[in-house]
Amino acid sequence: MTINVNGELIDFSEPKIAGILNLTEDSFYDGGKYSTMDKALKQTEKLIVDxxxxxxxxxxxxxxxxxFLSAEVELKRIIPVLRQIKKEFPDSKISVDTFWSKVAExxxxxxxxxxxxxxxxxxxxxxxxxxGRLKVPYVLMHMKGTPKTMSQQTNYKDLILDINYFFSEKINELKELGVNDILLDPGFGFSKTMEQNYEIMKNxxxxxxxxxxxxxxxxRKGMIYxxxxxxxxxxxxxxxALHLYALEHGAHLLRVHDVKEAKEIIxxxxxxK
Known part of the structure; x- marks a missing residue:
């Protein structure tokens, strides 16, 4: 099982780690910590070293x-840091967390x-x-509504079947557009109650x-704290502890704040094994 990232095949026979770099003022855990260029680069270096x-x-x-922030505001935050990261850490593999196509492009x-x-x-x-045009890997996450409304959209006929139906439809759409490198994220904490988050984990x-x-x-999500x-x-x-459980039940990539500890768990x- 592989994906092509900037011309390099990433093999998931061994689990991988995505280190989180939030350039936001209001994220639930580390909002505002890395809002300057110097802090963002130091954190990037730490994530890579770890x-x-x-x-x-x-x-x-x-x-x-x-x-929502507009695509323009998001780009003003991301582009300068991205450019500097690619300059100082040219071999780094960057994933961008966005729902705007303009930001993706x-x-x-x-x-x-x-x-x-x-x-x-x-x-x-x-x-x-x-x-489909950019031909880059895409993390397809399940969510109902938007971050503003998702907490009120937690009704499901059958949680796991409903998520799999969502994935099935979206995967077909993406493949028709020529997207083959797709990763699936069931969306812990997004339009899910605490009980539903643990039902997903168990399944x-x-x-x-x-x-x-x-x-x-x-x-470090609310489903835990x-x-x-x-x-x-x-x-x-x-x-x-939950990262270890996730690995045992099929996780290929962990998105984490604490890379060193996740690496040790792997x-x-x-x-x-």
């Missing part, structure tokens, strides 16, 4: 209740190698055709039917 296979750059918060033109879209192409109807292997890499983003009645800052160990899991 073992990240991808740097996942986000220019706007997608926490529950968040308002301009960041890929600047060297980004993958697009991570929380909306599964539902917010910007030009996203799929843009990805991760049900998404293997598509024979596509499974992308898991649970790092709310259950444990604590804060995002205090749940590194519980996050690591090493332990591979030894257990």
């Amino acid at each position: 073992g990240a296979d991808f740097i996942d750059i986000g220019g706007q918060s997608t926490r529950p209740g968040a308002d 301009e960041t890929v033109n600047e060297g980004a190698g993958m697009i991570n879209d929380i909306s599964g192409g539902n917010i910007d109807k030009n996203m799929f055709s843009t990805i 991760l292997d049900k998404f293997a039917i598509f024979n596509l890499p499974l992308y898991v983003g649970i790092s 709310k259950l444990l009645n604590t804060t995002a800052q205090k749940i590194l160990t519980p996050t690591s 090493k332990l899991w591979e030894m257990l």
Whole structure:
């Protein structure tokens, strides 16, 4: 199982890590930490040294209740940092977290190698055709509504079947447009209740039917800290425990804040295999 990123084949026979670089002021865990060029570059270097296979750059918060930023505002945040990262770390593989096709196009033109879209192409109807033209890997995430409304859209007939039906339809659309490098993200925390998040976790292997890499983003999320009645800052160990569970049930790529610890979890899991 492989994807082509900037001409290099990435093989998922060993799990990979996407290190999170939030350039936002209001993300739920690290908003504002890396909002200057110097801080963003230092964090990028740390993510790379700790073992990240991808740097996942986000220019706007997608926490529950968040308002949209325009593509133009997002680009003003991302493009300067992306250019500098590619200059200082030319071998780095950059994923851009966006639901705007304009941001996807301009960041890929600047060297980004993958697009991570929380909306599964539902917010910007030009996203799929843009990805088809750009020929870059695409993270297809399941979500209903938008970050502003998703907390009210948690009704499902059958949660796992409904997500798989969504994936099936979207994969067909993407493949008709020539997109073959697709990763699937079930969307932990997006239009899901806490109980539904854990139902997805228990059934991760049900998404293997598509024979596509499974992308898991649970790092320091509310499904963990709310259950444990604590804060995002205090749940590194519980996050690591769920990462191990996710690997055991089919995860191919972990999107994380804490790369070093995720790398250690992968090493332990591979030894257990």
